[in-house]
Amino acid sequence: MRKTFSMQRLILILTLTLVLQTISKADDIKEIEIEGISIGDSLLDYMSKKKIDNAEAFFYPMSKKYKEVIIELNPEIYDQISASIEVKDNKYIIHSMMADISFKNNFEKCKPQKKLIVNDISSILGRGVVEIQDDEYKRSVDKSGKSYEISTTFFLENGDNIRVICTNWSEEMRAEDRLTVALNTSEFYKWLLNEAYN
Numbered sequence: 001m002r003k004t005f006s007m008q009r010l011i012l013i014l015t016l017t018l019v020l021q022t023i024s025k026a027d028d029i030k031e032i033e034i035e036g037i038s039i040g041d042s043l044l045d046y047m048s049k050k051k052i053d054n055a056e057a058f059f060y061p062m063s064k065k066y067k068e069v070i071i072e073l074n075p076e077i078y079d080q081i082s083a084s085i086e087v088k089d090n091k092y093i094i095h096s097m098m099a100d101i102s103f104k105n106n107f108e109k110c111k112p113q114k115k116l117i118v119n120d121i122s123s124i125l126g127r128g129v130v131e132i133q134d135d136e137y138k139r140s141v142d143k144s145g146k147s148y149e150i151s152t153t154f155f156l157e158n159g160d161n162i163r164v165i166c167t168n169w170s171e172e173m174r175a176e177d178r179l180t181v182a183l184n185t186s187e188f189y190k191w192l193l194n195e196a197y198n
Contacts, residue, residue, distance in 0.1 A: 029160035029183055034099045035075050039160075039183050043083055043092040046071055052092060058082075060196035066095065066188065075099075079178075084188060095188040103177040110166040110179045111150070117164050117181065118152045125162075131155040139167070146170035159186025 030040040043052055047069075057067040068084045075081055077099075084096035103110045122132070132154055139147040151165040163182040169175040184192070 029156060029158075029162065029185065032162070032183060034097055034181065034183070035073070035077065035081060037071065037081065037083070037094070037097065039094055039097060039185060041094050043069065043071070043085055043094055046073060049092075052085075060192075062197055063191065063195040065191060065195065068096075068098075077101075096182065096184045096192075098180055098182045101179045103179065105177055107166065107168040107177040110168075110177055113179055114150070114152070114164050114166045121154055121162060121164070125154060125156075128156055129154050130157055139169075139173075142170055142173050144170050144172045147173055159189070160184065161186075161189055 030038055032038065037046060047055075051072060052069055055069045055072075057069050059067055064087060066084045067087050068082050071081045071083055073081070079100055079102050081097065081099045083094045085092050085094060101113075122129070132152065134150075134152050136148060136150045138145055139149060141147075147168060147170045149165050149167045151163055154162045156162075161184050163180070163184070165180040165182065167178050167180065169177055
């Protein structure tokens with residue numbers, strides 16, 4: 001069910017949820033919470049082992065080191081939150097998180113919300129950020145070549161990163177445009193770049 005409060009309020013809550021706890025340790029991604037969940041937590045704190053093991057997991061095409069599972073909770077802000085864990089880790093430690101808000105074929109509304117979040121993260125992370133990278137690229141899964149993303153990535157001193165992404169899906173993909181906030185450990189991000197698709 002869609003939220004009834006205004007988009008302006010939603011974005012205020014969204015940004016505060018993301019970055020309020022980063023003031024004291026701007027170089028540590030584990031200090032950031034999304035709906036009370038942090039990198040480094042055990043997924044077992046939020047779902048039973050049985051539900052995690054039986055969930056329909058997403059695997060990247062070239063490596064099954066990690067699997068991504070949708071967290072079964074009722075988010076206050078996001079439409080969906082997912083977490084990536086190592087397949088062989090019996091502690092189910094979270095190495096990456098993604099939180100999505102759907103814009104239902106309204107990419108132009110996503111862009112200003114992305115900008116607000118990026119500005120808030122920039123002002124609060126401060127010296128903990130060593131690089132900010134803006135990108136625009138096509139989604140390879142769309143063979144029509146019409147789907148694309150615009151993203152801003154904050155790289156922290158220890159190699160962890162925060163990504164804020166707007167995705168514009170083509171009509172051929174029959175998917176909803178969305179805003180995504182992603183948190184990645186350095187280890188997971190290196191795997192994503194070097195093994196997940198290669």
